[in-house]
Amino acid sequence: MSEEKPRKRRGAGRVTLNTVARQAEVSAITVSRYFNQPEQVSPERRERIAAVVAELGYVPNLVAGGLASARGKIVGMVIPNISGPIFANTIQGFSDTLSRHGYQLLLASSYFSAEQEESAVRAFLGWSPAALVLTSHFHSAATEKMIAEADIPVIETWDYQPEREPLQIGFSHIEVGVAAARYLHGKGYRRIAFVQNSAPGDFSALERRDGYLATLRELGLKPRVFAPDADRPPFEAGKQAMEALMNASPRPDAIIFANDNLAAGGLLAGQRAGIKIPEDCAVLGFGDYPFAEMLLPSLSTIKPPALEIGVLAAKRVLESLGVLAVENEVQRLNLLECRVIEREST
Amino acid sequence: MSEEKPRKRRGAGRVTLNTVARQAEVSAITVSRYFNQPEQVSPERRERIAAVVAELGYVPNLVAGGLASARGKIVGMVIPNISGPIFANTIQGFSDTLSRHGYQLLLASSYFSAEQEESAVRAFLGWSPAALVLTSHFHSAATEKMIAEADIPVIETWDYQPEREPLQIGFSHIEVGVAAARYLHGKGYRRIAFVQNSAPGDFSALERRDGYLATLRELGLKPRVFAPDADRPPFEAGKQAMEALMNASPRPDAIIFANDNLAAGGLLAGQRAGIKIPEDCAVLGFGDYPFAEMLLPSLSTIKPPALEIGVLAAKRVLESLGVLAVENEVQRLNLLECRVIEREST
DNA sequence: TTGTATGCGTTATCAC
């Protein structure tokens, strides 16, 4: 009796490729081809297989496939924090684009910590992912080594460093700092301060500061940087900064915050202290978080291409896997634009 | 020469368990135990193995392990949308708790579509995940069938339906509707309206509405439900609702919005139209999105336990896998609380 | 505590 299923140790009675093959009266490899290169299977058998697959509710075991091919249909992504209002869009765009092509997203967060990133990358590599997507170009030495040896596409997002080897999708944080300073200068502000992020590992924010510093010097203005206490929650950090700067002399007439959370904290603190925004002091953020347009006054900010980064990263991954046709020529660098969103606070 | 590596077809020259075993002069299974049950390996060999692992930079192949054990250290999660301000916290809590115990997160979004959820579940099952986490109890028949046959823990989050079999972690949306109506009634409002979500698949929001309806009838008040156009972006849907309701007669003196995005849209539209909030009309949201406290007037809302849901879901998963000790007795239901956050808009 | 034999479900290789 071919019905007699031998008692297996583990996946007892599970429907496998062989079950389907037997029932459709073809070989296992033909069923495999039915899923991976359907055009190589004759239409007649295709139908037979399709019927059996539907009847048995067969789901291909991607783990076995991954082991056999040493390349799983899975892509690892490490992001500083999942719930952050900007990165969430990147994840969304990335995940959706991937899954539309049969790839799955393996996700972990690093909280701006190189160690956490390293352990995430290590864990991901154990799944022999088809590709890896990281954030920024700041990694531990061990991470650098792993990705160099992994022999899979690695993409760095939210950053742009021409001299680096990995494919990059993002923008220059230094240029954002430059653009912020120039924009405020163009509006007539002259005592422009910069408030750093309170998260210690956010090196990209420091690059924005550096762009600001260089630009102010270039313009012959005196830069003024305020650093909130490390690890202070962003709203409070913004408040702390605003209070400190408003009591300083000379008092700034415009403040660039490292991100919108800080800016919102600063904005509210300023209003509470009776400071008119933007008349007494302009406020500029970064991120264009959803609430930016809902504040009173609404928050001027610099909008990073968060969703585009995710979508483009997925496209580049799929391209380098041969799943998607390559757009134009192969581009090693993918520089996107940040836009200044002018609202009421400047 | 034992150095002579035979040319392999696929993972040519890759460092495997056997490479480590040979170099450490132990058997492969001992190295396997070193990773999975270290306490069963003698300290002396542990050291030897550790040294070789570090030297070779060996990373266990989780794909092979998953195939052999028919249970990967991976957990699938389907969430309506990743970038939504509330679900993001659930993902964050879930992912972090999992990864702290060596499990990885496989993530997909459904956009409130049962079909997309189904295809995500199907793809996940191919990875033989250790567990599956879904949102709400609304699934397609095929999904129900798959999770019933999968023989792995399945947890439903953001919901609570006592009669259902799967483990649930969440709260009763009906009760949220009840609480919202009772709260406003308690504050003296009598013409209380409800604005539905514009996303058609958000059935949980409809349950909140049902709770509202039941309560208003119970209180002897006349309910009034407004449904914005389907798929209209939330801010605009809120605006549409507010404008429609303010021109209605009798005009409501309080509005419950299906979520904070709608509420924010309504709030701004109301102010623009010269309506004083909460004097002319109170506004209550749901979600406690980050911007809620930053609006002017700040938005009263109902705060769901987003982060806790994620953390608790991960804990329950790990418990049922035997990774974590079970808290107290095994609980099939995990009912969490939503709190009314009273701010200026009510 | 440690080791041997075997199989997990698929795909690469090569032959037809």
Add this chain to the structure above:
DNA sequence: GTGATAACGCATACAA
């Protein structure tokens, strides 16, 4: 276009 066979790298079962 189709199939037989041998890996892929690890963990289970059982023995020592």
